[in-house]
Amino acid sequence: xxxxxLLTRRQVIRKTVIAFIQFFVLMSSGVAAxxxxxxxxxxxxxxxxxxxxxxxxxxxxxxxxNKTLSNQHLAKTYPTSMxxxxxxxxxxxxxxxxxxxxxxxxxxxxxxxxxxxxSLADIQQLPKTEICFDxxxxxxWSQITHWGxxxxxxxxxxxxxxxxxxxxxxxxxxxxxxxYVGLDxxxxxxxxxxxxxEMNGKPLPIDHGYPLRLIVPxxxxxxxxxxxxxxxxxxxxxxxxWFQRGYDYYLGL
Amino acid sequence: xxxxxxxxxxxxxxxFYKIRYKHFNVSINMKRIVKKHPLAIRWFxxxxxxxxxxxxxxxxxxxxxxxxxRIGFGDTTLLKFFPQxxxxxxxxxxxxxxxxxxxxxxxxIFFINGLLYVLxxxxxxxxxxxxxxxxxxxxxxxxxxxDLHIRKQAPPQTKYNGAQKIAYxxxxxxxxxxxxxxxxxxxxxxxxxxxSLLGGYEFARILHFALTIGFCLFxxxxxxxxxxxxxxxxxxxxTGFDAEDVVENxxxxxTESNLKIIQ
Numbered sequence: 123x124x125x126x127x128l129l130t131r132r133q134v135i136r137k138t139v140i141a142f143i144q145f146f147v148l149m150s151s152g153v154a155a156x157x158x159x160x161x162x163x164x165x166x167x168x169x170x171x172x173x174x175x176x177x178x179x180x181x182x183x184x185x186x187x188n189k190t191l192s193n194q195h196l197a198k199t200y201p202t203s204m205x206x207x208x209x210x211x212x213x214x215x216x217x218x219x220x221x222x223x224x225x226x227x228x229x230x231x232x233x234x235x236x237x238x239x240x241s242l243a244d245i246q247q248l249p250k251t252e253i254c255f256d257x258x259x260x261x262x263w264s265q266i267t268h269w270g271x272x273x274x275x276x277x278x279x280x281x282x283x284x285x286x287x288x289x290x291x292x293x294x295x296x297x298x299x300x301x302y303v304g305l306d307x308x309x310x311x312x313x314x315x316x317x318x319x320e321m322n323g324k325p326l327p328i329d330h331g332y333p334l335r336l337i338v339p340x341x342x343x344x345x346x347x348x349x350x351x352x353x354x355x356x357x358x359x360x361x362x363x364w365f366q367r368g369y370d371y372y373l374g375l
Numbered sequence: 376x377x378x379x380x381x382x383x384x385x386x387x388x389x390x391f392y393k394i395r396y397k398h399f400n401v402s403i404n405m406k407r408i409v410k411k412h413p414l415a416i417r418w419f420x421x422x423x424x425x426x427x428x429x430x431x432x433x434x435x436x437x438x439x440x441x442x443x444x445r446i447g448f449g450d451t452t453l454l455k456f457f458p459q460x461x462x463x464x465x466x467x468x469x470x471x472x473x474x475x476x477x478x479x480x481x482x483x484i485f486f487i488n489g490l491l492y493v494l495x496x497x498x499x500x501x502x503x504x505x506x507x508x509x510x511x512x513x514x515x516x517x518x519x520x521x522d523l524h525i526r527k528q529a530p531p532q533t534k535y536n537g538a539q540k541i542a543y544x545x546x547x548x549x550x551x552x553x554x555x556x557x558x559x560x561x562x563x564x565x566x567x568x569x570x571s572l573l574g575g576y577e578f579a580r581i582l583h584f585a586l587t588i589g590f591c592l593f594x595x596x597x598x599x600x601x602x603x604x605x606x607x608x609x610x611x612x613x614t615g616f617d618a619e620d621v622v623e624n625x626x627x628x629x630t631e632s633n634l635k636i637i638q
Contacts, residue, residue, distance in 0.1 A: 127408040134406045134618045141614035145421070152425055172476040179480040190565060197564045198571070256576060258563065261471065262441030264576055340564050368472035370479065375564040 170368040184372035188306055191374060193313050197255045197339035205254050205268035205322060211329045212259060216301025217349045226333055231354040233285055242319060242333045248272040248280050253314055258375060260342040269337045271318030275311045286355045293360025294336060297351030304360035305345060309374060314339045342373045406618040411611040419492040420612060426484045429477060434587055436474025444584060489550045504534040506544055511537035546593055549586050556583040
């Protein structure tokens with residue numbers, strides 16, 4: 123037992139008041155810091171974004187989880203019989219306008235600024251991969267869905283895009299740039315990342331991104347861009363639709 | 376002047392002490408300082424309070440985007456999580472991105488603070504005051520009956536009574552549960568094994584949500600109990616000490632004989 127401490131009434135009051143002043147100073151500095159962060163201008167201006175200190179933490183999170191993600195980390199797959207016949211259609215940014223499939227092609231801008239233009243038939247000639255996995259929407263719901271197409275890594279290999287694969291990021295956009303996403307190269311080259319032209323063994327429906335969409339199971343659904351028209355490479359982050367509107371850039375699962 | 380009411384008669388403080396401690400010599404001017412909550416515990420507590428509040432608030436902002444949970448059977452819903460009025464009252468608008476940003480930033484403080492708390496209580500021996508034993512469950516029942524004014528006397532206790540021990544240990548385990556289920560739904564591919572262990576993505580998400588509701592219920596009961604216990608109890612989590620009356624020859628424990636004096 124420690125030595126007994128006896129204080130007078132006045133000393134007790136003094137000790138109590140000092141403790142409460144310290145408490146008040148600490149708590150209010152916490153509240154002040156929070157209010158200060160809340161009032162900071164958002165990092166993407168008019169479109170929104172998040173406050174810079176919060177963004178720093180999100181970017182630090184990316185650095186942690188991007189380093190630990192490997193091609194051995196695979197999204198759980200399911201038998202195709204479990205796939206939903208009519209998966210939910212959640213986004214139409216970039217695919218809401220009139221669309222003439224005959225004018226579509228996939229344009230890949232190479233590092234030397236030359237464009238590689240591929241037709242759907244070109245893409246379908248590459249080895250086909252299917253995946254049936256639990257598609258996860260950033261809103262919180264998930265659905266087992268079944269897709270078929272070409273691995274992004276297979277396409278890169280088939281067209282000798284080795285120097286492009288050395289970039290840090292891939293950018294993908296609809297032909298009209300209404301919707302656009304950026305992916306780190308590790309996630310893009312992941313063995314489950316597909317450019318899909320089939321859903322449930324049939325050609326992709328128009329509202330699921332016909333003729334070609336990305337399926338990237340290691341990310342939330344917002345990164346799985348529909349009706350991909352443009353692909354480009356960069357060492358800086360390519361523009362990303364939801365990032366500009368206040369979401370994390372990485373969004374890795 | 377302070378006065379005290381005993382059986383409808385008022386007494387001055389001096390008179391009261393003379394009656395209450397008839398056979399003991401009570402000092403009115405001196406107080407004994409009894410150390411109650413170590414500084415570290417007070418810090419952990421007061422850091423956790425706003426951070427947990429932020430985590431719950433941002434969690435609701437995330438949940439809003441797909442608010443599908445309910446309690447019911449068949450088509451009958453007994454309780455919907457949550458009715459629109461809930462979001463209106465707490466000012467939780469459609470800001471999924473903002474909610475996620477705060478959630479995945481402040482999770483670090485919540486996690487590190489919780490981890491340090493567990494390490495501190497484990498290494499300092501403070502855990503002995505908190506972890507329940509066999510008697511605690513029976514005692515918790517007696518405390519409940521006492522709190523509901525069904526039982527007259529509160530059971531004897533050390534720093535915390537049985538009900539508190541169970542509650543404070545449960546809340547630490549719930550915090551651990553929130554971290555684990557949170558990680559499972561945050562990185563269901565990289566931590567796929569954890570996600571499967573917790574019953575899959577959707578189930579882990581339900582667990583994470585249920586734990587949050589548990590935290591809310593804990594906070595409500597905790598605050599109600601603190602109000603009930605009074606100011607002197609509350610101030611010890613700020614100051615760290617309790618100032619006791621100095622009673623010479625004060626018996627170690629409350630016994631039948633000195634209980635009669637108080638009555």
